[in-house]
Amino acid sequence: MARWEPNARLRLVQAAIDLFGEQGYDSTTVAQIAERAGLTKTTFFRHFPDKREVLFAGQEEHGRLLAEGAAAAPGTATPLETVAAALDALAASFTPEQRAFGPRLMQVIGSHCELRERAAFKSLNLTTTLATALHDRGVPDPAASLAAHLGAQAFSTAFARWITPANDHTLPDLTHQSLNELREATAALT
Amino acid sequence: MARWEPNARLRLVQAAIDLFGEQGYDSTTVAQIAERAGLTKTTFFRHFPDKREVLFAGQEEHGRLLAEGAAAAPGTATPLETVAAALDALAASFTPEQRAFGPRLMQVIGSHCELRERAAFKSLNLTTTLATALHDRGVPDPAASLAAHLGAQAFSTAFARWITPANDHTLPDLTHQSLNELREATAALT
Structure with missing residues (x-):
């Protein structure tokens, strides 16, 4: 990454989400995203193959964090304890910026069939x-x-x-809570 | 549906899967699919918005069968018994033709990122x-x-x-079997 483009990736994500919200996903071009971020199209394409992928920026990193978190769990951990360790590693990586643009990210994805498909695939x-x-x-x-x-x-x-405005819990705490709820619901189901 | 186009939908699906297998998904056009099926492009577009959707033809019908099957379960049915009833209704709708082209369908979908995305969304x-x-x-x-x-x-x-050549069980039987396996694995997990 060139030294005169600090936080290029995050700036591109924020610019894209701003523009998608202001003028719509379909009407927004890569050139506009780069310009809003104060960067060039060439820089954009060093980070993302197209405007859609900006919205799914974290996928590779998230996969790596989950895999490492699971691998680092104690050998005696049950499958669900291993999952909890993997989620801890993932949750710890989220930043206040991601919380701030989370609602707009969800809104853009929810409003386009193509993006909902992509989100299902990421999941x-x-x-x-x-x-x-x-x-x-x-x-x-x-x-x-x-x-x-x-x-x-x-x-x-x-x-x-986590991204609801009224929330005052941390993402790791909320992750533990929802995993516990799911564990209880699963036990009740069988 | 016009009376002089019997089974147009099924013929289009079969023609598409044949052509995707023979010459690749990307190289196959709607015109070629219609021609192979002995139908016109206009007829194609009466059934499907594009060539991709041919591969996910059953989605609406499958959703309807699941919903009706679940609604028809006895009022005393547990959640998993209700799910079993829904799956029974879905499984009963599958035909020998669908079993026959199942492996090629899975192969085409598996070989294209765009199609895997679409499949994840259907699921x-x-x-x-x-x-x-x-x-x-x-x-x-x-x-x-x-x-x-x-x-x-x-x-x-x-x-x-069901679609493996060696299989000699019915789809409803296999569905019961896999739901039982999942129920046991779920119970063991919690």
Whole structure:
């Protein structure tokens, strides 16, 4: 990353979300996003393949954090304890900026079928990453994929609660809370 | 549907899957699909908005079957029994043709990121339909969304087993079997 473009990635994400909100996702071009961020189109394309991917910027990093968090859990951890450790690693990476633009991010994604599809795919990819991390620890399927799904669901619920204006809990706390709720609901189901 | 185009929908699906397999998804045009099916482009567009949607032809019908199956379950049914009833209604609708082109369908979808995204979204939509049907019966979240997820997962596993050449079980039987496996794995998890 060139030294005269500090926080280029974050600036591009913020510019994109601002423009999508102001003038709509379809009407916004990569050139406009780069200009709003005070950067060039070339810089944009060093960070993202297209304007859609700006909204899913964290996917690779999130997958890595989940995998590392799961791998670092104690050898004695149950599948759900391993999932909790993975979510802790992920939740700890979220910043106040991400909380601030979370509601607008969700709104843009929710208003476009193409973006909802992409979001479903991101969620599936993270679930698969988590399931693979559990397989690597010897957890068989379908237990691994179920535990991974509970983890993804818990994180999604926690994130939605975290970005509400009235919330005053941390994302890690909300993640623990929603995973506990899901664990209890699961136990009641069977 | 015009009377001189019997089975137009199924013929278009089969022609599309044949062509995608022979010459690739990207190289296949709507005109070619219509021609192979012995139909016009106009007829194609009466059934599908584009070539991608041919691969996800059943989504609306599947959602309707799941919702009706869940609504028809006895009032005393537990959430998972309701899910089983919904899956029974869905599984009963699948035909030998769908089994025959299932492996090629899965192969085309698996080989394109755009199609995998669309498939993830279809699965999410069916899960949401099932969760809504459970809400309508008074099942709260997260129990409803969890039960719906187990149902979607069970059906996906059952379908994959059904289309393997060596399989000699019916889709409803395989669906019951995979839902039971998931129920046991879920109980063991908590």
